[in-house]
Amino acid sequence: MFGRKTQDSDTVVRLIASQLRRDISVGVLAPDTKLKIDELRQRYGGSAHSFREALTLLASEGIVEASAQRGFRVASATQSDLEDISRLRAEIESLGLGWSIKHGDLRWEGEVLAAFHTYSKLCMQTDADRQAFAIEWDEAGRHFHTTLVAACRSPRLIGFQDRLFTQSRRFRYAALVEGSIDLAAETRGLGEVVEATLSRDADRACELLSNQILGALTR
Known part of the structure; x- marks a missing residue:
């Protein structure tokens, strides 16, 4: 039961990350845009935890930047x-x-x-x-x-x-x-x-x- 819950949560995170990745790629989320979790939840749906996980994943890919003080933002594109x-x-x-x-x-x-x-x-x-x-x-x-x-x-x-x-x-x-x-x-x-x-x-x-x-x- 616990394994299924974890698997479902991982699927939600991957889906959110996929949508954000695509919107960053096509410029819907422009370079250097601050990514506020509450605003993202209103736009895409999903829990705050799922968005934090998804943004952390995208940060590991280099298209999002994470800062303990400033939160998340879309990486620059110079x-x-x-x-x-x-x-x-x-x-x-x-x-x-x-x-x-x-x-x-x-x-x-x-x-x-x-x-x-x-x-x-x-x-x-x-x-x-x-x-x-x-x-x-x-x-x-x-x-x-x-x-x-x-x-x-x-x-x-x-x-x-x-x-x-x-x-x-x-x-x-x-x-x-x-x-x-x-x-x-x-x-x-x-x-x-x-x-x-x-x-x-x-x-x-x-x-x-x-x-x-x-x-x-x-x-």
């Missing part, structure tokens, strides 16, 4: 933040892709192809209506990049990659809506990454992926 996140993403994802190419099997290759197919299709749809498909596009991009490193045999690297991608989502979403992402060019670039990956050309695949991620700094 150009310096983007540069730091992008450079780390380029290093971590390239490393993970290299290890995945070394260890990945045919099933992993199929998953990479499927994830890229979904993402490329959503890039085409999103290019026609960036507001309508932005969230689906973002999720498909996250899944594709996660799949690239999924066979690296390092849970810690996978966790770090996921955290960095989560931190990058606000910048990607803003760039998409502002029209500064060339979705056709991104699709072509990632297609080259996939081609090199399936050819098991780790050096080329990692270089292409790194360049693709660092392209965010020149938009």
